[in-house]
Amino acid sequence: MPDQTSRVFNVLFLCTGNSARSIIAESVLRQDGAGRFRAFSAGSHPKAEVHPTALQVLENFHYPTDGLRSKSWDEFARPDAPVMDFVFTVCDNAAGEVCPLWPGQPMTAHWGIEDSAAAVGTELERKMAFINALRYMKARIAAFSALPVASLDRSSLATRLREIGRAEGATRPRPDVA
Template sequence: MTTEKPLNVLFLCTHNSARSVIAEAILNRLGAGRFKAYSAGSQPSGRVHPYARELLEKLNYDTSSLRSKSWEEFTGPDAPDLDFVFTVCDNAANEVCPVWPGQPISAHWGLPDPGVAEGNESERRFAFADTHRMLYQRISIFTNLPLASLDKLSLQKRLDEIGRAAVAAPEDA
């Protein structure tokens, strides 16, 4: 896999309102110049969850281009050529995905939906912060993979391992 041009990465989740949007923001920061991240959903909610947007803004991410959108935007002739597609929710992983032009490498990195977290406001906001933490760890590992020296099979194995790995909480790390 060559890394001469930025590699395009699509994060998928059913509603494209929290997990996939958070992942898009993280990768666009961590992978600046090497990766271009996008997010989409099979049944987009039409809005970024307010807690997700507030968290990203608090952490100084650029949120100006974040929006909830359909994965159909990435299947047409004007869509970017995708190098990677990651599902970050179990629903999207079990859905029949479109055929992505160019056959990008895909993996499942499922996480609990912070949008359905219960409890008081503080507990619900913590669910979003915890989602950010887990995605940040996974994406950090991904951006540090030696992509140019891995064959497609080895890379697929590494991406699957990232998705299966338990993500340590700060006190466990």
């Protein structure tokens, strides 16, 4: 592998609609992992737009929202797409789908959290679902960013990535999801 101490790693966050959780993850890593990671997000069935509450919560917590858009994961499977080093599913549905073949054999893990876009209840309860998604994703990204990637072998890194996915707020994927 190339020198990992100065290398910038490409990270793709996947969700079905790419309108909330994966967008939140992209924004958080874009800011908190700046200089070490390049963040992207996509969905298997992207929505027409990013959920407005996701954008509002990101802005309220001073995370960047410029350039965020709901897009298909097919954009990242094309020959001219950036080669991903890491691919994380953040919703249980996307974890169970057949993903495109990613060039470069990226490390993968499932970091599922509840779907904030599907939250019901009062306006405050729905907004809290987005705040919780941000909090859980921020904690996972902090743990990921702190990993000594350069000193971990592939197997150890895979184990650590799976452990991060089981942190507070983790959903339980369907039994047929690896």
